[in-house]
Amino acid sequence: MLRQLEGSKAIAETVALCRPEVVCAYPISPQTHIIEAIGVKVKDGSLAPCEYINVESEFAAMSVSIGASAAGARAYTATASQGLLFMIEAVYNAAGLGLPIVMTLANRAIGAPINIWNDHSDAMAVRDSGWIQLFAETNQEAADLHVQAFRLAEELSVPVMVCMDGFILTHAVEGVDLMDQDTVDRFLPSYEPRQVLDPDDPVSIGAMVGPEAFEEVRYLAHLRQLDALDYIPVIAEEFTALTGRPSGGLIHPYRAEDADTIVVALGSVLGTIKDAVDHLRDGGERVGVLGITSFRPFPIEAVRVALANATRVIVVEKAFSLGMGGVLATDVSMATLGSSAVLTTVIAGLGGRPIAQHSIESMIGQAIRGELETLTFLDLDEGIIERERARMARTRRSGPFAENVLRDLRHNREDRS
Amino acid sequence: MSEQRVHFYQVGSFAVGNRLLSADDRTVQSSPHRTNSIDSGHRACQGCGEALGARYALDAAMRATNGQLLAVNATGCLEVFSTPYPETSWRIPWLHSLFGNAPAVATGVAAAMRVKGRSDVRVIGQAGDGGTVDIGFGTLSGMFERNDDVLFICYDNEGYMNTGVQRSAATPPAARTATTDVVGAEPGNGFGQGKDLPRIAMAHDIPYVATATVADLHDLERKVERAMSFRGARYLHVFVPCPLGWGSASNDTIHLARLAKETGLFPVFEAEHGVVTNVSRIRRLAPVEEYLKLQRRYAHLFGAKGRPDIVARLQAIADANIARYGLAPERGELDNREDA
Numbered sequence: 001m002l003r004q005l006e007g008s009k010a011i012a013e014t015v016a017l018c019r020p021e022v023v024c025a026y027p028i029s030p031q032t033h034i035i036e037a038i039g040v041k042v043k044d045g046s047l048a049p050c051e052y053i054n055v056e057s058e059f060a061a062m063s064v065s066i067g068a069s070a071a072g073a074r075a076y077t078a079t080a081s082q083g084l085l086f087m088i089e090a091v092y093n094a095a096g097l098g099l100p101i102v103m104t105l106a107n108r109a110i111g112a113p114i115n116i117w118n119d120h121s122d123a124m125a126v127r128d129s130g131w132i133q134l135f136a137e138t139n140q141e142a143a144d145l146h147v148q149a150f151r152l153a154e155e156l157s158v159p160v161m162v163c164m165d166g167f168i169l170t171h172a173v174e175g176v177d178l179m180d181q182d183t184v185d186r187f188l189p190s191y192e193p194r195q196v197l198d199p200d201d202p203v204s205i206g207a208m209v210g211p212e213a214f215e216e217v218r219y220l221a222h223l224r225q226l227d228a229l230d231y232i233p234v235i236a237e238e239f240t241a242l243t244g245r246p247s248g249g250l251i252h253p254y255r256a257e258d259a260d261t262i263v264v265a266l267g268s269v270l271g272t273i274k275d276a277v278d279h280l281r282d283g284g285e286r287v288g289v290l291g292i293t294s295f296r297p298f299p300i301e302a303v304r305v306a307l308a309n310a311t312r313v314i315v316v317e318k319a320f321s322l323g324m325g326g327v328l329a330t331d332v333s334m335a336t337l338g339s340s341a342v343l344t345t346v347i348a349g350l351g352g353r354p355i356a357q358h359s360i361e362s363m364i365g366q367a368i369r370g371e372l373e374t375l376t377f378l379d380l381d382e383g384i385i386e387r388e389r390a391r392m393a394r395t396r397r398s399g400p401f402a403e404n405v406l407r408d409l410r411h412n413r414e415d416r417s
Numbered sequence: 418m419s420e421q422r423v424h425f426y427q428v429g430s431f432a433v434g435n436r437l438l439s440a441d442d443r444t445v446q447s448s449p450h451r452t453n454s455i456d457s458g459h460r461a462c463q464g465c466g467e468a469l470g471a472r473y474a475l476d477a478a479m480r481a482t483n484g485q486l487l488a489v490n491a492t493g494c495l496e497v498f499s500t501p502y503p504e505t506s507w508r509i510p511w512l513h514s515l516f517g518n519a520p521a522v523a524t525g526v527a528a529a530m531r532v533k534g535r536s537d538v539r540v541i542g543q544a545g546d547g548g549t550v551d552i553g554f555g556t557l558s559g560m561f562e563r564n565d566d567v568l569f570i571c572y573d574n575e576g577y578m579n580t581g582v583q584r585s586a587a588t589p590p591a592a593r594t595a596t597t598d599v600v601g602a603e604p605g606n607g608f609g610q611g612k613d614l615p616r617i618a619m620a621h622d623i624p625y626v627a628t629a630t631v632a633d634l635h636d637l638e639r640k641v642e643r644a645m646s647f648r649g650a651r652y653l654h655v656f657v658p659c660p661l662g663w664g665s666a667s668n669d670t671i672h673l674a675r676l677a678k679e680t681g682l683f684p685v686f687e688a689e690h691g692v693v694t695n696v697s698r699i700r701r702l703a704p705v706e707e708y709l710k711l712q713r714r715y716a717h718l719f720g721a722k723g724r725p726d727i728v729a730r731l732q733a734i735a736d737a738n739i740a741r742y743g744l745a746p747e748r749g750e751l752d753n754r755e756d757a
Contacts, residue, residue, distance in 0.1 A: 021532040022525060051528040055521065056559030063518035063556060067489060067525025070512050073532055075525070093514050197487045197510040197526060199538055206490075206513030207500035 012037030095130030117352020259288030464667025466657030664713025
């Protein structure tokens with residue numbers, strides 16, 4: 001049944017339907033509404049049996065999840081940004097131990113400068129951790145991906161992170177078709193662990209592994225990620241058969257079959273890009289979109305096929321690797337190796353900066369005219385940059401640069417008024 | 418009928434008592450039915466106090482829980498020497514995650530048991546002093562504060578021994594470590610720093626806090642059993658000498674543990690809900706020199722260039738402990754006496 005719901009509420013409702021047995025809660029915007037809503041369900045008894053644990057940090061949230069999962073319980077938590085970084089040692093550990101924890105990542109920028117708004121820097125920081133990372137385009141897909149995430153995680157013994165854009169999705173109220181308990185139960189069997197702490201069958205989990213076997217153990221973890229490339233489409237199809245909704249899978253192409261120019265992106269910005277593409281198509285441009293749902297494992301073959309006929313590929317990213325450029329673009333370039341397509345990277349939407357349809361359209365226009373630089377920062381205020389660079393050249397103690405930029409920005413506005 | 422408490426002094430150890438005690442009073446460890454939770458063949462150093470303490474504590478916990486025990490381990494010596502790939506010494510279910518998160522992982526294991534209705538299965542978390550008082554302190558305090566059903570055991574050898582003997586917040590003043598070397602005006606570790614974790618644990622008002630040493634293994638076993646009679650967060654701080662890190666003879670491990678208690682440097686006591694309920698009084702009061710001189714980490718305090726001033730400050734710490742916990746030997750302690 002379609003309901004008008006805040007994204008966080010839709011996630012909380014859906015996670016509850018997945019019957020998590022241990023849920024850890026530590027507040028950080030913009031994921032807080034999710035764990036708050038689950039907390040109510042545990043406290044009023046509508047989600048039972050479930051242990052809801054208010055922990056003292058994100059590091060503890062992931063650590064408690066590790067213990068719960070290793071002891072055979074279905075474990076869930078949610079975080080964002082600094083919280084993900086604070087738990088990062090445990091994030092790697094959960095994957096290394098092969099524990100099928102599911103976590104919502106309400107994508108948010110990483111400081112400094114501190115910034116609570118959306119971008120993908122947090123998800124990129126744990127790109128190599130061994131977690132499966134699925135990116136949702138809409139709140140409907142975010143909700144559906146959680147159900148698939150538990151199935152995927154438990155089938156493969158790999159933790160899964162569902163990435164949804166902070167505020168843009170978590171705080172947006174839109175129509176979401178929530179599943180019912182019976183449908184979820186049919187899709188998601190109870191958790192049967194591959195390894196478990198059991199007094200009747202004692203095992204040691206987390207032993208030290210030296211050079212004689214470390215490579216093999218890591219390679220096995222890599223193979224499980226590759227297995228996920230096969231399994232993700234299977235469960236997405238099964239999910240579609242059950243619900244009628246095309247949620248999940250590896251990639252979402254849109255008007256890409258005959259496109260000369262294809263824009264690749266992750267998450268909710270795909271909606272804006274699709275609008276831009278529709279508008280440009282109306283003007284006769286052959287443009288299309290490729291949404292990446294499974295960022296890790298990266299579906300290199302599916303991406304290669306989807307981009308095979310494009311002459312221009314534009315990767316729009318809400319994060320970047322300082323001193324290098326695009327993160328997603330680097331992966332896409334591996335998929336287009338040997339192709340003659342021109343690949344450009346556009347960094348956009350950092351720290352919650354709006355990505356406007358007209359900016360996307362103008363950027364695509366530049367690409368089509370061959371005017372788009374290999375690495376472009378969308379809507380960058382060059383004047384502000386030059387002013388701070390000049391200040392730094394002029395005086396040694398130029399001061400904290402973020403604050404300088406804010407001051408310059410205020411002056412610019414006052415000058416204009 | 419009055420009963421007489423008998424002390425066995427002939428070998429300077431309570432352990433000898435087993436042969437002469439009734440079956441009920443013997444240690445778990447003396448029983449052929451002990452579980453060998455941590456089995457022989459591990460890679461601990463000769464004379465390792467931690468290996469001894471863990472063996473007694475876990476076998477006692479296994480008996481107290483009728484074998485329904487799950488153990489979580491922090492990174493550290495105990496983890497490394499017990500699980501050299503591809504071997505393991507653990508005959509009980511055992512999970513190692515990270516250095517600083519063992520209390521939180523134990524919370525998760527306990528939550529899983531609760532949600533599955535397995536109230537019979539109990540959980541132990543364990544770490545060295547670094548994993549407890551330093552890097553694991555936040556998660557430990559969180560576990561205490563929530564009163565999660567976990568017994569957390571700290572095996573305290575007063576430093577980061579696994580990484581090559583560096584200072585922890587449990588390293589005592591004046592002790593030499595690789596990061597508090599014996600140079601400068603204040604050789605060794607500084608005074609006035611460090612964390613007294615048993616007292617911090619008590620401040621959380623958790624049901625049970627106790628300290629023990631590997632010199633009194635009966636007492637250690639009894640405290641583990643006592644801890645297992647409570648639900649909620651419990652903390653056991655076990656003093657475990659480290660021949661490698663302390664520069665002591667391997668065969669002095671038990672002797673040093675006893676001297677730590679007999680000098681007053683390591684108070685042995687129990688507390689329930691934040692209140693001290695029992696102290697192990699000193700039997701034969703020893704000056705701190707007797708304890709310090711057996712360890713190379715204090716060698717700079719003695720000899721021609723010795724520092725009697727620093728020894729006096731360490732004695733003052735011992736004296737303060739004796740006063741705080743009422744550890745002074747009773748008059749006529751060496752006589753037979755009525756059991757308290």
